[in-house]
Amino acid sequence: MTLERPIKTLLHEGSFDAPVSRGWLRVQRKRAVRDTARKSVLAASCLLLAASVGWAVRPLFPSTMPAAPAPKAVAAAPSAPQQLDSLVQQLPKVHARTVALQRPAPVAAAVVSAPKAEPVKPPVDVVAALLESVRQAYEAGDISRATALLQEIGEKHADDPRAAQALYVLGLIQLDRQRDAAHAAESFTHALELAPPAELVAPLWQALERARAYAR
Amino acid sequence: MPTPRPNPTSSDARGADVAQLRSGVPDAVLVERARENDRGAESLLYRRHAGPLLAMAGRLLRNSHQAEDTVQDAFVRAFERLHQLKDPAMFRSWLLSIVVSLVKKRLRRQRVLTWVGLESLTDVTLEQQAHSHLDVEARNELKALDAKLKTLPSAHAVAWSLRYIEGEKLEDVASAMKKSLATTKRYIAAAERHIRPGVKLERLQEVP
Numbered sequence: 001m002t003l004e005r006p007i008k009t010l011l012h013e014g015s016f017d018a019p020v021s022r023g024w025l026r027v028q029r030k031r032a033v034r035d036t037a038r039k040s041v042l043a044a045s046c047l048l049l050a051a052s053v054g055w056a057v058r059p060l061f062p063s064t065m066p067a068a069p070a071p072k073a074v075a076a077a078p079s080a081p082q083q084l085d086s087l088v089q090q091l092p093k094v095h096a097r098t099v100a101l102q103r104p105a106p107v108a109a110a111v112v113s114a115p116k117a118e119p120v121k122p123p124v125d126v127v128a129a130l131l132e133s134v135r136q137a138y139e140a141g142d143i144s145r146a147t148a149l150l151q152e153i154g155e156k157h158a159d160d161p162r163a164a165q166a167l168y169v170l171g172l173i174q175l176d177r178q179r180d181a182a183h184a185a186e187s188f189t190h191a192l193e194l195a196p197p198a199e200l201v202a203p204l205w206q207a208l209e210r211a212r213a214y215a216r
Numbered sequence: 217m218p219t220p221r222p223n224p225t226s227s228d229a230r231g232a233d234v235a236q237l238r239s240g241v242p243d244a245v246l247v248e249r250a251r252e253n254d255r256g257a258e259s260l261l262y263r264r265h266a267g268p269l270l271a272m273a274g275r276l277l278r279n280s281h282q283a284e285d286t287v288q289d290a291f292v293r294a295f296e297r298l299h300q301l302k303d304p305a306m307f308r309s310w311l312l313s314i315v316v317s318l319v320k321k322r323l324r325r326q327r328v329l330t331w332v333g334l335e336s337l338t339d340v341t342l343e344q345q346a347h348s349h350l351d352v353e354a355r356n357e358l359k360a361l362d363a364k365l366k367t368l369p370s371a372h373a374v375a376w377s378l379r380y381i382e383g384e385k386l387e388d389v390a391s392a393m394k395k396s397l398a399t400t401k402r403y404i405a406a407a408e409r410h411i412r413p414g415v416k417l418e419r420l421q422e423v424p
Contacts, residue, residue, distance in 0.1 A: 003380050003417060003420075003421060004421055005383070005421065006380060006381060006382055006383025007342070007358075007361075007380060007381040007420060008271075008275065008381050008382055008383065009383075010346060010347060010350060010354065010358070010420060011275070011342065011345040011346055011347065012345060012346075012347050013271045013345075014271075014345075016266070016267040016270045016271065019266075019270055019280075019284050020262075020263060020266045020267055020270065023262070023266055023270075023284060023287065023288050023291075024259060024262050024263070024266075026288050027262060027288050027291045027292055027295075030288060030289070030292045031292050031295065031296070034292065034296070
């Protein structure tokens, strides 16, 4: 087929002045957008590449941070006197209940307007004071005073939750320092009767068994 | 009283500009300048070729907005890839190939939209663009031709349109389509076999 003249000669093209004029601005805007997008993609790609290379060569460069310390070998079980020393040091110094009692109560608005009462003196924590004395006596080498103080806690303050612990320490002193297995067994038994904390029950039973074994 | 400065957007200035564009610097020189990031040269290239390309894209796509968008995208792509153009004197045919490539893509998208029921707007059908002196028969032939072209594969429709609506040479059509001459001829022949039964093209040639 051959057409002598193109079909577009039958059509009017119209004026393209306006589209051409506004088109140049849009071309420039589109180029700017594409340029920015291309740069962003390039930057992201570079970052990704750098991260990948860093990760890949990571084994070649060991970390300069000090290596984590090797786990310590399990220390040998402390000897009985050492265990006793640490136990005495760990005797509770201040009881939580005492702290709670000493903490000032929140002042209510109604109370503010009421006439001021005389300030209540905080209760003295006798057991804490006794335990502190035990610690000092033990460190000073005054074992008999330490045992006397511990006995006092067990007898006069049996309702205090620290009494069982004090009797446990007393039993250990009697068993390991004074070689008095019979009295030690009594102290351990007394401690068990005072409903000791759960974590103290097993050591108390073991100590009691040991004391009974020595007593035989 | 200061002398009023001439308005650069006045009709005189625009006329002088257009005259300079028509008779001015050849494409090859402007391309060389544009390669050196000369925005003025880019602007001249755009203003020289945008009008005819807009008209052609409008006729191929039957949508003025899509035609504008397509031509703008083509210029953006052309300026970005200007260093790939081997012969700067061939800027026009190279730009045409970019426009044709984008037109084919848009036509394929239009087909998909039509297929899923979202028919795209066609505000510049061939019949609507016809000169006012065309008689009813010629208008009907243009309408029938439009309908036939819409049902053709986009590559065939574009090849035929470039050859017989735009009047491009066969070699230029092949270049714009980025196909061999033989393939282009085959596309055009296939389109003709589809168009010929329903459209009297000779009737369009008889129009004064």
